[in-house]
Amino acid sequence: MKNKILLTTVFFLILFLFLSPVLKANYDLEEIKKNLPKMLGANNLGRDFYITFHPCWETENAKNDLRIYISSGVETNVTLEIEGKSIKQMKKTIANDIIEFKLNPAEGQCYQKDDGVPPEKERVYQGYAIHIYSDDPIICYGVTRYQYTSDGFLALPVQALGKEYLVASYADPTTNQYQWLPSYTSVVAAYDNTKVRFILGGTETTVTPGGMKPGQFREYSMNRGDVLLIPGFGAFADLSGSRVIASRPVGVISGNFCAYIPSDKGYCDFIIEMELPTNTWGRDYFVTRMKNRKKNSIIKVFSKEPDTKIYRDGRQIAIIPNVGGVLGLGYLEMRPDDGDPRSVVISGDKPINVTQFNPGQEDDGVTSDPFQLVLTPLEQFQKEIIFNTPGIRGGFGFPLNYVNIVYEAEPNGSMPDDLQLGTVLGSEVVWRNVNTIDANPGDPFVYEVNGKKYNGKMVQLDGDGVYRLRANKPFCAYAYGFSDYDSYGFPTSVALGDLTKPDTVCPYPTWTMDCTGTITDGNVIDLPNDEEYRSNLSIIYYHKELSNNFNFSYTTFMPGESKETTWKANVIDPTKDARLVVTFSDRRGNDTLLIINFYAPKFTIRPVYADYGLLDVGQSVDKTFWAINESKTSDVYIEELKLKFGTEDFQIIGFGLPTIIPPMDSIPFTVRFTATRTSSSRFRDSVGIGDTCIFGYKALVEARVGDPTIEVTDANFGDVSVGKTVNRDIYIKNGGSTDLVITGFAGPAESVYKTNLPYISEDEPLIIKAGVTNNYIVSFTPTAERYYPDQILFFNNANRIDSIAILNGRGIRSDLISNSYDWGRKRISRPAFPIDPYPAENNVIHLENNGSDEVKIFGLQISTNNKGDAFIFDRERFNSMTIPAGGTADVPVTFHPTETGVHELVFRYENTAGSETETTLRGIGIVPRIITSDYDFGTTIVNDVLHPNEQTIIFTNEAWEFGDSLTITDLTSLPNANSISSVWADFGEEGFKYSKLGLNFPIVLQQGQSLEFPAQFVATHINQNTASLRSVSDAEADVTSNWNGNGYSQRITATGGNARTCLNDIAYINCEISNTGAGVIDVTEILISQIEANFSFNNPDDALGFTLFEGESKTIVIKYQPLSIGTHTADLIVRNSTLEMPEIVAEPRLTGLGEQFTRNTSMFIPLDSKNPVIGQKVSATVRLDDGEDISLAQINELDVVLTYKGSFLKVIREDIRLSDRISNGFTIENLTIDDKNGEIKFNIVAKTQTNFIVGSGDLFHLSFNTFLPTQSDTTGFSELKQTIIALGSSCVILTNTSNSLELKPVCINDLRKIVSTGGVYNLAPINPNPVTSTETNVEFSVALEGWTEITIFDSEGQVVAKPIAKSLKPGKYSFIIPVETLSSGTYYCKMLSGPYSETRSLVIVK
DSSP states (O other): EEEEEEEEEETTEEEEESSSSOOOOSHHHHHHHSSTTTTGGSOEEOOOOOOOEEOOOOOOOOOOOOEEEEEEESSOOEEEEEEGEEEEEEEOOOTTTTEEEOOHHHBSSSSOBTSSSOOOOOEEEOOOSSSEEEHHHHHEEEEOOOOEEEEEOOOOOOOOOOEEEEEOOOOSSSOOSSSOOOEEEEEEESSSEEEEEEEOBOOOOBBBBTTOTTEEEEEEEOTTOOOEEEEBSSSSSOTTOOEEEEEEEEEEEEEEEEOOOSSSSSSOOEEEEEOOOOOOOOEEEEOOOOTTTTSEEEEEEEEESSEEEEETTTTEEEESSSSSOOOOTTEEEEEESSSOOOOEEEEEEEEEEEEEEEOOOTTTSSOOEEEEEHHHHHHHHGEEEEESSSOTTTSSOOOEEEEEEEEEOOOOOOOTTOEEEEEEEETTEEEHHHHOOOOOOOEEEESSSBBBBEEEEEEOOOSSSEEEEEEEEEEEEEEEETTTTEEEEEEEEEEOOOOSSOOOOEEEEEEEOOTTTTEEEEEEEOOOOOOTTTOEEEEEEOOOOBSSSSSEEOOOOOTTTTEEEEEEEEOTTTTTTEHHHHHHHTTTOOEEEEEEHHHHHHEEHHHHHHEEEEEEEEEEEEEEEEEEOSSSSOOOOEEEESSSSSOOSSSESSSSEEEEEEEEEEEEEEEEOOOOSOOSSEEEEEEEEEEESOEEEEEEEEEEOOEEEEEEEOOEEEEEEEOOOOOEEEEEESSSOEEEEEEEEEEEEEETEEEOOOOOOOOEEEEEEEEEEEEEEEEEESSSBOOOOOEEEEEEEEEEEEEEEEEEEEEEOOOOEEEOOOEEEEEEOSSSSSOOOOOSSSSEEEEESSSSSSSEEEEEEEEEESSSSGOOOOOGGGEEEEOOOOOOOOOOEEEESSSSEEEEEEEEHHHHHHHOEEEEEEEEOOOOOOEEOEEEEEEEEOOTTTTTTTEEEEEEEEOOOTTEEEEEEEEEESSSTEEEEESSSOTTTSEOOOOOGOOSSSSSEOOOEEEEEEEOOSSSSSEEEEEEEEEEEESOOEEEEEEEEEEEEEOEEEEOEEEEEEEOOOEEEEEEEEESSOOOOOEEEEEESSSSSSEESSSSSGGEEEOTTTTOOEEEEEOOOSSSEEEEEEEEEEEEOSSSSEEESSSSOOOEEEOOOOEEEEEOOOOOHSSSSOOOEEEEEEEEOOOOGGGGGGEEEEEEEEEEETTTTOOOOOGEEEOOOTTTTTTEEEEETTTTEEEEEHHHHHHEEOOOOOOOOEEEEEEEEEEETTTOOOOOOOEEEEEEEEEOOOOOEEEOOOEEEEOOOOOTTTTTOOOOOOOOOEOOSSSSSOOOOSSSSSEEEHHHHHHEEEEEEEEEEOOOEEEEEEEEEEEEEEOOGGGGGGOOOEEEEEEEETTEEEEEEEEEOO
């Protein structure tokens, strides 16, 4: 076999084909080759299997299972289905591990029995096959695991099946009087309309329950999934040597219910093996000895061609004369050697097959039990295999597991270092050199094959699991295991190259791909063109795990029969790179690995992101972008450059379309943003670019439009002595998002107030940046004893205005003077955010005694107390305080707000000086408030990650009277951390995601500012998807944004149907394609997958696809026109836009029955007309004999031609009439009579289109006048022969049985002289008919002495019996129909005697 690798890279519209591994961008080609299955089309690795299990010894209340073990190198979906029993199981493999399907015997076997029940007759069990299919290649083992008996077989995939087999089973060791332990073989059909011929071999005593004997055959019609189960019957009956010949590939499984091996040694065990087709047989087989056995195994040897010489270790020991048949003539049974156990080479001068049978425990007393093992010829050795034991880890396995390895030894007989055994553990394979496990090279084979030495090495396995073997030179291996009176054995792997075809050429794929990566004309043909050498296609494998961003499909074909097929592929997202990896393999194991790399067009936009910042309404900003061609080789033809939305106040300027960008070049363009309106959210748009084929959005642009705010603090000076100056600070804060522009101010009006404000005008404005606070000094120097209220008004551009600084102070003349203090806006203290009390920036409370006497204070008189507890000072000191003349006193005050709002405490001092001085303590408690919204993301298709819905999420620092800057430290997902994904690459459990990484926490927001970010949603389940995002901040209370989205599941159904019509006629099947889910579904393509072109679209446009709205259905009419007789099936495949079921197969399948019936017409001549005298009127009737129902054919016209001897018969025209049965609905047309030549022609035509010939009975009558024969006619004998054809229908083949009459002789001297016997010729009708008895007599009579023959032939014209062939004298006779030698079916009995000829039909039913 050979391997070819095709690597293809697509750049825009240019296709490059590489035939060597030179392209390695983004993947390692050598790694791909190393991990791909070898000889994919010619080994036991496959995706489609049909198997069955034979009846096994039922024991009541025993633990009996049928187990199917599956292993694969990748995770893949596997389905087990038994259509005839409505059983379906689905599982997913574990990469490099084993999964198990379990069936009970009633599910997996055709029937159940114990040893005291005889086997059922051989027959076809419709739909009973176990169909196992997967997405990726798997290895499949079938194991019958009963409590007291077991064996297993390695299953062959459909692509490895053949059309010819020889059965290897083992004899029933009983006499069949009280116990039946039959030999079994089964044929499993993988295709419809499979014709199977089974030719019985075995021994001279072998029969089947249905009565078949050695050398006899029976034929069966089977459809996909049918099982033909054939048991042996009779003492020591064996099916070995039986032949299976099929019209289409089938599987054959053989074994024994409970075999004694050898037949005189107990104990028995169930044995089973899947046979290898004859096209895979070789010439040299290595028979290894089994672990610990003291005698050699028993082998059976079969030959593919007659007169095959058999050799043991190079010396001829026998000749097998026949291809199959009985023991000794059709196969050999023997031990490889009669001496001590040893390894032996069995060879043939022509292809042979060798099956090894492990003997039972009584053969040598060693713990074991019988099993059957098909051996591998040298020509099918492999360099690497993977296998597993028949048990899962820790499951129901065998305690002792071995592998026998046959390998090519070094010239000195030692084991090569490259022979390695690998144990698969998870995703890793732990390799060990076999010679490090045990340095003993094993048993040498004494005979060198092709001048090379071979050894057989036994290795005990570590337990149940998956194993691999590899070496630089081909080898084979057999796995087997024992427990007490139980065992199993099967080949670890089977290479199944078609050795009848010397094919060394790989399949050749062709295709063209457009710029979007779409291939619609893919084709693959196996080479060479010479059928003598070409092995034909075997399997096409799409490597999903190695492919990326590609869909692939192909037209179903029949492995080994089809030389070519078509395929399609398409890139899913043409804006991204893609890779397609496909293996095309033929039956000889020649593989073509096709790698197509699609490189998306390399045009893009830089920068990929631009933030236009925060703008005021009316501002406009331009930014430069570049359209870039990153390809090093190709021009880019830019046809589109546009914004995604076009409603977000961005515009593209300065770029002409269309334009060409040379390789590695770029063209600049401008994106302008004009602020026309404010918004709490960002203005966001995307810039997209595209050529004539591909378009994609490559750059994101964002801008914000905001406004400033102004907050001006007040100044409360309290009481100030006249003439004294006190300073206070006022603050101007911009809490907005853009620059605060102050263009002037007014005030203060009172001259006692002075400020250090700068000169401000329209031309020289004061600009305060967002979030910035400026402070200025106001001084107060009262000149009189009074209050001085005043203000400063600032002119500015803010929309939210607190632009007045209130000024208050009082001038007093008093001995005692106090001061006041305003803390301004201070963050409140909360348990979660504790804050220490705020101190004053100068001494508060500060008291001065300006008099000449001491002043005593003995209490406080509070006039205003608004949340005054926030001012903390020692109030008790004012109950007894003395301030000396000229002295001062200070009482520290702190401000510790715990709630928001204005805090104010105003009080006077009760004192001995009579002073009314007043202290005002004031502050404002502030805290930020965060607000957000709930978001409805709308509705998406479940898991449609390519089409997410997006929302801009906003968390805002609310601008309110007592607000403050906000610090957001985190956002958390509810109800759990995975409900919303914070990583942009993944969607959360509820289908939501955002990117936390790009937010750069902590984030500080001034009042009115917002945190904005995109979030996306793709539903993870149907109906409502909900999650919440909660802020983590220093706000008064954190808020929760509740996110809602709705998911709908797109579901599409398709129904097939069935039709029945005549061969080449047309019937129609109405198929319904229905959108049973939510949303719109695009049906992109409809395919009919079939082997023969029996089904087609009545409207070819239906295959191109259409759109189905929610709840809508469309009827697709399929035309069925059978090209052959029998059942035809096809899959109607509907490809569509749904995510969960992008490709469905209509259920039920398309099924058609192409019919063609055979009916016979017979000529009836009454007895009195059989031997008329001259001048007598004779009559005849043509009848439609009993037979199959032909109503389906809708016959409304018959063409009739009737011939006779015109020399003495003349037709009476008016006597030609239709029978009463059909005369009301039919008429005779186009009647012509040619008496000279003895021919009548006419048509029987229906009067209306609804009248049809059905049933049986008379068709028409006619009469003749008889005359003296002419001189040229000396016999007076005439055959009345009708030829009737059903016009306009190929559904019915009409056979015609003629009749004859003969004139009685006339004795007149001047006329011809004849000898009259007075007798008649006659072959009596066969009665009863159908014939069921073995003693059916048929009577006939002879008129004249002469040679008489009676011949029986089948429906194909083949002579099957000749009961009479001799000269007879006139008289009446009879003979017995040899029913016992004939199979059921339709036959014809023909008598020839002298001038007489008569044919009668008969049907044999057994």
